[in-house]
Amino acid sequence: MKRILIAGATSAIAMACARKWVDGGARFALIGRNGERLEAIARDLEARGAEHVSVHRLDMTALELHAETLQACYEALNVVDIALVAHGTLPDQRECETSVSTALREFSNNAVSVIAFLTALAQQMERQGHGTIAVISSVAGDRGRRSNYLYGSAKAAVTAFCEGLRGRLWTAGVHLMTIKPGFVDTPMTRHLDLPRALVVGPEHVAKDIVRGIERGKNTLYTPWFWAWIMPLLRGLPDSIFKRIRL
Amino acid sequence: MTLSFQSWGRYPALPQRVRYCHWRDELARVLGAALGEGDTTLPVGNGRSYGDSCLAASGQVLRMRPLDRIIAVDWATGRIEAEAGVTLEEVLALSIPRGWFLPVTPGTRYVTLGGAVANDVHGKNHHVRGTFGRHVRRIGLVRSERAPLVCGPETERDWFAVTVGGLGLSGVIDWVELQLLPIRSSLVDSIEMRFDNLDEFFDLSALHDASYEYSVAWIDCLARGNETGRGVYMAGNHAAEGALAVDMRRQFALPFAPRGSLVNAVSLRMFNGVYYRAHSPMARKRVGYGPFFYPLDAILHWNRMYGAKGFQQYQCVVPEDAAREGIRALLEAVAASGMGSFLAVLKRCGDLASPGLLSFPMPGVSLALDFPQHDDIDAKLFSRLDAITRAASGRLYPAKDAHMTGADFRRAYPAWEQVEAKRDPALTSRFWQRVTRS
Numbered sequence: 001m002k003r004i005l006i007a008g009a010t011s012a013i014a015m016a017c018a019r020k021w022v023d024g025g026a027r028f029a030l031i032g033r034n035g036e037r038l039e040a041i042a043r044d045l046e047a048r049g050a051e052h053v054s055v056h057r058l059d060m061t062a063l064e065l066h067a068e069t070l071q072a073c074y075e076a077l078n079v080v081d082i083a084l085v086a087h088g089t090l091p092d093q094r095e096c097e098t099s100v101s102t103a104l105r106e107f108s109n110n111a112v113s114v115i116a117f118l119t120a121l122a123q124q125m126e127r128q129g130h131g132t133i134a135v136i137s138s139v140a141g142d143r144g145r146r147s148n149y150l151y152g153s154a155k156a157a158v159t160a161f162c163e164g165l166r167g168r169l170w171t172a173g174v175h176l177m178t179i180k181p182g183f184v185d186t187p188m189t190r191h192l193d194l195p196r197a198l199v200v201g202p203e204h205v206a207k208d209i210v211r212g213i214e215r216g217k218n219t220l221y222t223p224w225f226w227a228w229i230m231p232l233l234r235g236l237p238d239s240i241f242k243r244i245r246l
Numbered sequence: 247m248t249l250s251f252q253s254w255g256r257y258p259a260l261p262q263r264v265r266y267c268h269w270r271d272e273l274a275r276v277l278g279a280a281l282g283e284g285d286t287t288l289p290v291g292n293g294r295s296y297g298d299s300c301l302a303a304s305g306q307v308l309r310m311r312p313l314d315r316i317i318a319v320d321w322a323t324g325r326i327e328a329e330a331g332v333t334l335e336e337v338l339a340l341s342i343p344r345g346w347f348l349p350v351t352p353g354t355r356y357v358t359l360g361g362a363v364a365n366d367v368h369g370k371n372h373h374v375r376g377t378f379g380r381h382v383r384r385i386g387l388v389r390s391e392r393a394p395l396v397c398g399p400e401t402e403r404d405w406f407a408v409t410v411g412g413l414g415l416s417g418v419i420d421w422v423e424l425q426l427l428p429i430r431s432s433l434v435d436s437i438e439m440r441f442d443n444l445d446e447f448f449d450l451s452a453l454h455d456a457s458y459e460y461s462v463a464w465i466d467c468l469a470r471g472n473e474t475g476r477g478v479y480m481a482g483n484h485a486a487e488g489a490l491a492v493d494m495r496r497q498f499a500l501p502f503a504p505r506g507s508l509v510n511a512v513s514l515r516m517f518n519g520v521y522y523r524a525h526s527p528m529a530r531k532r533v534g535y536g537p538f539f540y541p542l543d544a545i546l547h548w549n550r551m552y553g554a555k556g557f558q559q560y561q562c563v564v565p566e567d568a569a570r571e572g573i574r575a576l577l578e579a580v581a582a583s584g585m586g587s588f589l590a591v592l593k594r595c596g597d598l599a600s601p602g603l604l605s606f607p608m609p610g611v612s613l614a615l616d617f618p619q620h621d622d623i624d625a626k627l628f629s630r631l632d633a634i635t636r637a638a639s640g641r642l643y644p645a646k647d648a649h650m651t652g653a654d655f656r657r658a659y660p661a662w663e664q665v666e667a668k669r670d671p672a673l674t675s676r677f678w679q680r681v682t683r684s
């Protein structure tokens with residue numbers, strides 16, 4: 001039986017992962033900011049066979065409450081085998097270009113809250129001496145595109161932070177996997193006109209995440225073809241990249 | 247992502263914009279907004295209806311499929327309460343290992359609970375269990391101009407009657423509580439018997455229906471003369487022992503629709519003849535529930551084989567006393583037209599009353615036929631079939647329909663005015679517009 005903690009548990013990708021974990025027997029501690037939706041997910045997981053689900057209401061931007069909530073999760077689970085950090089928002093880039101407060105709020109939600117939470121979580125996991133932390137970053141963090149660079153820069157911060165933290169945790173026997181999804185069909189992207197051929201459903205990504213964790217992957221591109229696309233994009237010189245409308 | 251939404255027949259091809267419902271708490275707001283803007287929408291499930299009953303009059307549908315959470319389940323009593331976008335496939339994946347099956351299932355498991363209620367679907371066991379709605383305990387209904395309500399056979403019965411088989415018009419179904427059927431095995435003990443003409447079908451059905459939970463017949467609709475109505479009668483019961491295993495067969499998908507239809511005179515003649523001969527006069531087999539109930543689910547998007555123009559299904563039910571002559575006349579008309587059907591399915595409907603005001607089944611025999619769409623199909627074939635159905639006091643199934651006249655609908659479903667009276671002002675479909683306003 002696995003003991004699983006999820007931050008941003010109302011995310012479609014997180015939900016799809018949780019349903020996969022249920023099959024092998026699991027206890028969950030779910031963190032999210034919408035109590036009603038968290039409850040709905042908890043009931044669903046229980047009906048699907050989860051052994052126990054506890055819900056913890058928290059807006060991840062309330063940094064001062066992280067330690068307390070984490071404590072409550074540990075009390076419910078005792079030990080954490082897998083911690084998935086999934087929360088995030090996709091800002092309106094245009095708005096971020098004219099409103100400093102929007103830009104910083106979005107950066108805070110996508111980067112600062114993640115870094116803060118990981119800092120608290122890493123200490124607990126280090127003490128525990130085993131388990132996996134999986135953090136959802138994004139391919140968007142691999143290169144800042146003009147259409148989406150506020151979000152991209154926040155995810156870049158998360159990716160770099162995780163890269164360093166992975167080394168530190170490795171010495172303590174804890175694994176950290178950075179997840180870089182491409183385009184996933186979830187509430188976050190429903191309003192966008194994405195290239196259909198590149199879009200996958202959350203179940204697809206969840207399957208990759210669950211397997212990636214089992215195999216101890218360090219960085220997971222999902223679906224796999226992003227592992228080929230992103231190096232090409234990164235390899236483009238700035239003199240060309242700045243001219244491309246991406 | 248602005249994915250378009252199509253009905254299963256891909257005809258009529260009316261572009262639909264899609265709004266998604268991810269959480270139940272969003273519904274009241276979405277509906278209120280539609281009403282406020284003087285706009286209408288239509289809740290849709292998985293688009294497994296064939297014609298235009300799952301297309302919004304406004305061209306803006308509300309997709310309920312993302313509402314796919316189980317709310318509560320009691321495996322001791324087999325009661326499951328789930329959000330409306332949960333599919334029958336998802337219910338089975340959970341319930342089979344615990345010894346429960348759907349009380350009623352249509353010929354595909356890719357329909358949602360909301361869609362199954364809104365069409366009050368029937369299955370091969372209609373003669374013993376009636377329609378899906380008979381097994382629904384409670385429904386959560388969200389309306390644009392009032393507080394959400396719960397209806398069922400014991401509470402708010404008039405809302406239940408307009409919602410079951412209500413074509414998505416009485417409000418948005420956000421959850422459904424269903425009573426499942428206990429099984430001891432996921433296998434089905436099946437029997438197949440070939441029959442040489444329509445009279446033999448009626449004899450077989452009269453003789454065997456009572457001893458089988460499930461029964462249905464396939465007809466070779468190209469056969470003529472004294473072979474008219476030859477086919478294969480198939481029946482089955484849940485096996486008394488065996489594994490409780492979820493069907494995991496891999497599916498094959500048709501990747502795209504060819505321009506023209508793969509179903510044509512040549513392929514039809516081949517298929518119908520071969521299918522008939524492939525069956526021995528009589529065979530008993532123990533089979534998985536997948537191939538027994540859902541043979542077509544083995545090919546994902548099989549509807550694409552009809553090409554860019556799509557296809558129409560003609561499904562009618564003819565009352566018992568007129569069934570023999572009526573079905574014969576229909577089959578003769580089809581054979582005479584030279585427009586064969588790839589699949590022709592005969593099913594006896596029993597006399598268990600449906601809870602919905604617009605439920606399709608009635609005691610008698612139902613016939614379903616698929617035809618590639620072409621421009622003169624109405625004039626050349628459907629108008630003839632409609633005349634026969636009308637003369638026999640039968641009726642057509644809205645879930646499959648893209649052609650019936652308003653007059654035929656209103657005659658066959660006189661309770662339509664009660665549904666119209668309780669229709670949510672924010673909801674209406676192309677079908678409803680077509681049959682109530684013309």
Ligand SMILES: Cc1cc2nc3c(=O)[nH]c(=O)nc-3n(C[C@H](O)[C@H](O)[C@H](O)COP(=O)(O)OP(=O)(O)OC[C@H]3O[C@@H](n4cnc5c(N)ncnc54)[C@H](O)[C@@H]3O)c2cc1C
Pocket residue numbers: 254288289290291292293294295296299300310330331351352353354356357358359360361362363364365366367368369370412413414415417418419420542645675
């Ligand atoms: C291969 C195949 C075999 C079939 N066999 C049978 C059969 O044996 N017996 C039978 O009865 N039918 C059969 N059908 C038809 C199918 O079962 C019905 O059309 C079913 O209602 C489709 O469900 P759906 O979830 O796809 O809903 P849709 O087709 O998307 O919608 C169907 C109707 O339900 C309404 N609706 C959907 N969700 C909601 C909601 N949440 N709230 C309110 N209204 C809603 C829609 O407005 C629409 O009127 C078959 C279809 C196929 C493709």
Ligand SMILES: NC(=O)c1ccc[n+]([C@@H]2O[C@H](COP(=O)([O-])OP(=O)(O)OC[C@H]3O[C@@H](n4cnc5c(N)ncnc54)[C@H](OP(=O)(O)O)[C@@H]3O)[C@@H](O)[C@H]2O)c1
Pocket residue numbers: 008009010011012013014031032033034037058059060061086087088089109113136137138139180181182183184185186187188189
């Ligand atoms: N979808 C994609 O294409 C894609 C691609 C790359 C990366 N990602 C990343 O994948 C992760 C999951 O996203 P998703 O696609 O599953 O979208 P989603 O369903 O919209 O999930 C995002 C979830 O994060 C929650 N959340 C946001 N801010 C929060 C906060 N401050 N406190 C608590 N919860 C908060 C939201 O909760 P509410 O329900 O309360 O709003 C929402 O449920 C995100 O980190 C996203 O950046 C997604």
